[in-house]
Amino acid sequence: MTTATTALDQEIQVYAQANPASAKLNERAKKSLPGGDSRNSIWWKPFPVYIARGQGSTMTDVDGNERVDFISNMTTLILGHRHPAVIEAVEAQVDRGLSYPAPAELxxxxxxxxxxxIPSVEKIRFVNSGTEATLNAIRAARAFTGRQKIVKAEAGYHGAHEDVAVSVSPSIDEAGDELEPNALHDYEGISDRVLSTTIVIPFNRPEAAEAIIRANGDEIAAVIIEPVIGRLGMLPANPEFLQRLRDVTKELGIVLIFDEVISLRISSGGSQEYFGITPDMTAMGKIIGGGLPVGAFGGKDEIMALFDPESGPRVKHAGTFNGNPMTAAAGIATLKSMTPELFEQIGTNGEKVREKLRSLISDREAPMGVTGIESLFSLQFTNEQVVDYRSLESADQTLAAHMFIGMLNEGYTLSPQCAGNISSAITDDQIDGFVDAVGRVLERAGYG
Ligand SMILES: Cc1ncc(COP(=O)(O)O)c(C=O)c1O
Incomplete structure (x- = not known):
């Protein structure tokens, strides 16, 4: 009988044999980049595939393997690779110049x-990443309220800066009470200061979250939350949880920030329009830049006025590439192509994938589940219904790793955690092919 680990080893062997040119590039990369890597979220064992080209719904790697792209640069490429409208807009901007030391009309x-x-966004400022978007939104909240502390959810990911590199993937042994989680550094190098200024609440637990917020009420500048939380498998928050956060922050004069870097793609007005709950500020990224580096933060006029240069400004905000015309061109072309019909199409296809996967998993009696909303989905590797970080404790990591590598071998890309999303370039046949491939990987993993 094959054990789960030997089945995974065999899958990795197939992968290594099919990707020799990527393996070679990875060896070269290791000489100048630590581990060959510049972005941990796209690194995996034994080595990542190196991409030569993307077109529509597919990517081709340096070994000539073509795969259907179900991750779209971590949810960014909502129109697929090289959409004609985006390429045309970028090429037109190339003709006019790449960046200027003065603003452009675009x-x-x-x-x-x-x-x-976006309902909450009365005024906006552009940056170059989602990380900078949440950083500036938090800074604005501190300046606006005159308070220092911030609140985030356990497992919430808001980019790679100090205040939020707390309890994203904490060890359960050290994470404390599930209703009153400890604030833990997510990795080394983060200032100890954040352990006293970042407070952690459990996701989807309205009572517990409210109690923690009330206990620190007059010291809290901001509550930042992902309305659809990526780390838990594109899991939408319960609307009651979001509403409770809205109510208590309003009452206590705390700035509520929705981090919509991913969730903006669930409707034309983002998740705030979808749930009908308007925060004070919103952090954005990914889709609004059409595939080029981007971030943005925006919100109520009275908060965004802090950045107005005519009045000081009270909060300084510069950046050589902020609001650069290349990203603006790609962003405008993408946003204009994202019609209500397009949101409808990718949302319906997302539901189709989730339904088909659920039925496959139940037929195979695999210890798995499926989460997601609209065009976002994720495989879960536990029988437990995932509602918060602690529900992932029983997840079968070997099966998850097998599924990820197995799907690459089958010709499909997902995130290493097996989250995916639908771009407008994905066809019905590709969805059927994807679900069949999940079935074949399950068979090789012992769930035939
Ligand atoms: C919800 C959320 N916020 C912030 C970020 C950080 O964005 P970036 O990687 O552009 O810095 C991400 C990135 O995946 C994200 O998913």
Whole structure:
């Protein structure tokens, strides 16, 4: 009988044999980059595949393997690779120049589209990553309230800066009470200061979260939350949880920040429109830049006025590439192509994938589940219904690793945690092919 680990070893062997040119590049990369890597979220064992080209719904690697892309640069490429409207807009901007030491009109149009669509965004500022977006939103909340502490959920990911590199993937042994989680450094090098200024609440537990917020009420500047939480498998928050956060923050004068870096793709107005709950500020990224580096933060006029240069500004905000015309061009072309029909199409396809996967998993009696909303989905590797970080404790990591590598061998890309999403380039046949491939990997993992 094959054990789960030997089945995984065999899958990895197949992978290594099919990707010799990537293996070779990885060896070269290791000489100048630690572990060959510059972005931990796209590194995996034994080595990642190196991409030569993306087109529509597929990517081809340096070994010539073509795969259907179900992760779209971590949810970014909502129109697929090299969408004609985006390429045309970028090429037109190349002709006009890559970046300028003065503003360009395009940036106003970009800002107008987002302010018009996203309910909480009366004014907006552009940056170059989701990390900078949450950093500046938190800074604005501190300046606006005159308070220092912030609140985030256990497992919430808001980028790679000090205040939020807390309890994203804490060890359960050290994480403390599930209703009153400890704040733990997520990795080495983070300032100890954040352990007294970042407070952690359990995701999806309205009573417990409210009690923690009330206990620290007059010291809290901001509550930052992902309405659809990536780390837990594109899991939508219960609307009651979000509403409770909205109510208690309003009452206590705390700035509520929705981190919509991923969730903006669930409807034209983001998850705030979808759930009908409007935060004070919103952090954005990924889709709004059409595939180029991007971030943005926006919100109520009275908060965003802190950045107005005419009045000081009270909060300084510079950046050589902020609001750069190349990203603006790609962003505008993408946002304009994202019509209500497009959101409907990718949302329906997302539901189709989830339904088909659920039925496959139940037929095979695999210890798995499926989470997600609209165009976002994720495989879960536990029988338990996932509602918060602690529900992932029983997840079968070997099966998860097998599924990820197995799907690459089958010609499909997911995130290393087996989350995925639908771009408008994905076809019905590709969805059927994807689900069949999950079935074949399950068979090789012992769930035939
Ligand atoms: C919810 C959320 N916030 C913030 C970020 C950080 O964005 P970036 O990687 O552009 O810095 C991410 C990245 O995946 C994210 O998923």
């Amino acid at each position: 940036v106003i149009e970009w800002a107008e589209i987002i302010c018009e669509r």
